[in-house]
Amino acid sequence: MEFLISGRIFGLICLLIIMLSVVYYMQRAKGGKVPKIRRVPGIDAIDEAIGRAVETGRPVFCSHGIGDMRDATYGPQTIAGLGVLSHVAAKCVEIGARLIVPCRNPEVWPVASDIVETAYKAAGKGNEFTIDDIKFLSPDQFGYSSNYLGLMVRENAGANIMIGAYWAESMQLAETGCRVGAMQISGTANQLQLPFFIVATDYCLIGEEIFAASAFLTGDLSQISSIAGQDVGRILGVLLMVVGAFLSTYVLQLLKW
Amino acid sequence: MAEILRRIEVPIGITIICTLLQILPYYFNIPPLLAVSDLFRRWMLLVARWATFVGAVTLMIVHSKNIQQQKKGWPLSIIVIGSIFLLMLPGLPLPEMGLGTKNAFFDYLFTYVYSPLGSTMYSIIAFFITSAAYRAFRARSVEAFLVLFAGILMIAKNAPIMTFLWPPFVPIGNWIYDVPNMATMRAVIIGAAFGAIALAVRTLMGSERGYLRGGREE
Numbered sequence: 001m002e003f004l005i006s007g008r009i010f011g012l013i014c015l016l017i018i019m020l021s022v023v024y025y026m027q028r029a030k031g032g033k034v035p036k037i038r039r040v041p042g043i044d045a046i047d048e049a050i051g052r053a054v055e056t057g058r059p060v061f062c063s064h065g066i067g068d069m070r071d072a073t074y075g076p077q078t079i080a081g082l083g084v085l086s087h088v089a090a091k092c093v094e095i096g097a098r099l100i101v102p103c104r105n106p107e108v109w110p111v112a113s114d115i116v117e118t119a120y121k122a123a124g125k126g127n128e129f130t131i132d133d134i135k136f137l138s139p140d141q142f143g144y145s146s147n148y149l150g151l152m153v154r155e156n157a158g159a160n161i162m163i164g165a166y167w168a169e170s171m172q173l174a175e176t177g178c179r180v181g182a183m184q185i186s187g188t189a190n191q192l193q194l195p196f197f198i199v200a201t202d203y204c205l206i207g208e209e210i211f212a213a214s215a216f217l218t219g220d221l222s223q224i225s226s227i228a229g230q231d232v233g234r235i236l237g238v239l240l241m242v243v244g245a246f247l248s249t250y251v252l253q254l255l256k257w
Numbered sequence: 258m259a260e261i262l263r264r265i266e267v268p269i270g271i272t273i274i275c276t277l278l279q280i281l282p283y284y285f286n287i288p289p290l291l292a293v294s295d296l297f298r299r300w301m302l303l304v305a306r307w308a309t310f311v312g313a314v315t316l317m318i319v320h321s322k323n324i325q326q327q328k329k330g331w332p333l334s335i336i337v338i339g340s341i342f343l344l345m346l347p348g349l350p351l352p353e354m355g356l357g358t359k360n361a362f363f364d365y366l367f368t369y370v371y372s373p374l375g376s377t378m379y380s381i382i383a384f385f386i387t388s389a390a391y392r393a394f395r396a397r398s399v400e401a402f403l404v405l406f407a408g409i410l411m412i413a414k415n416a417p418i419m420t421f422l423w424p425p426f427v428p429i430g431n432w433i434y435d436v437p438n439m440a441t442m443r444a445v446i447i448g449a450a451f452g453a454i455a456l457a458v459r460t461l462m463g464s465e466r467g468y469l470r471g472g473r474e475e
Binding site for chain 1: 285286301304310316319322330378386390449451452454455456457458
């Protein structure tokens with residue numbers, strides 16, 4: 001019986017290279033060497049959106065998508081969205097904005113409410129936390145979206161931050177947010193929904209940017225540096241694609257002859 | 258004891274153990290580890306099902322409060338609670354009592370109420386797209402002009418009258434879809450995959466704490 005499962009060894013090597021490069025850059029940052037990483041305008045605009053909502057006396061909406069935390073593809077997007085929620089909650093508590101968190105997934109709802117409640121307690125304002133504002137709307141996709149649309153209109157959303165896994169409801173939410181005049185920041189790695197977010201929201205985080213968002217927002221240099229580590233994986237991926245294309249186009253053809 | 262359990266290190270430790278239990282058996286053939294990994298997956302399903310129950314209870318509590326305190330729109334909360342019971346009771350998994358997903362009333366509600374409501378919500382996306390497209394298709398910059406131009410070509414490719422008048426719209430539209438569009442989509446997918454791996458590494462190392470109370474202690 002083999003210790004390593006055949007057919008997965010190369011994948012393991014690639015994963016280890018990416019993991020080690022992420023760890024390397026994180027350790028390097030602890031020694032004061034921080035790689036230069038471009039700013040993402042959408043991430044920088046989050047504080048501005050919250051500030052504008054407060055100025056106009058309107059609530060801030062922050063949602064983390066409709067995915068769960070278990071799925072290999074959509075789970076990381078939900079986790080990224082919750083990371084952003086953590087920053088948004090702290091900021092809202094700091095400047096006294098009302099935060100409304102619409103939730104679709106019952107298993108994510110307790111996590112979201114815990115994040116917001118802790119933000120209040122950490123600021124010494126635990127008694128101001130209102131669990132009713134962490135709204136479990138519906139586990140049904142369109143039940144959730146119809147509730148979310150109604151909430152935005154009724155509460156007159158001042159800012160709408162949507163980072164996570166979204167599907168067909170993305171267009172409905174973004175367009176309604178636009179109609180109520182909310183400053184909107186969106187982000188998803190579901191590539192089919194990106195065009196909708198790009199046209200209907202003020203800022204859109206595209207694909208990998210959502211995973212970098214929580215690292216950026218913590219302001220922790222080692223986390224920010226880990227973003228440079230994933231670039232090693234990207235370079236490796238591009239190299240493998242070029243080599244693969246070359247081999248399949250020329251070398252394999254030659255071997256067939 | 259309660260104080261220790263509330264410490265942030267506890268959920269971080271659980272996360273690291275659970276992550277390793279899912280990663281290691283994928284690459285290494287260690288039967289005891291695989292058995293524990295399967296057990297954890299079953300636990301996860303149980304937790305998820307219980308969370309659904311908690312969600313339903315939360316919904317009931319919130320709407321009951323609305324009714325009790327006669328908050329704005331409280332009659333709608335009566336409809337929500339009524340609807341939950343209307344669909345839940347005939348759908349209870351008790352086939353010996355004629356209940357469950359094969360119950361005629363449940364089937365009727367699902368087919369003629371629930372499904373059409375879902376379809377209606379889905380179909381209104383068309384109207385949202387139209388108004389969003391109107392805004393997006395204003396050529397205010399070079400990039401916006403490219404979007405407008407590509408959009409017009411794609412509309413022409415999909416409109417039978419246009420392809421009838423000028424057949425080359427079809428190969429042009431197909432090329433836009435298959436080459437620049439596909440290349441961009443793949444770049445997004447590959448980038449997102451690497452981003453997710455970096456997030457997983459940060460989570461595994463316990464440095465990504467945003468999803469755990471924002472990494473804060475109460």
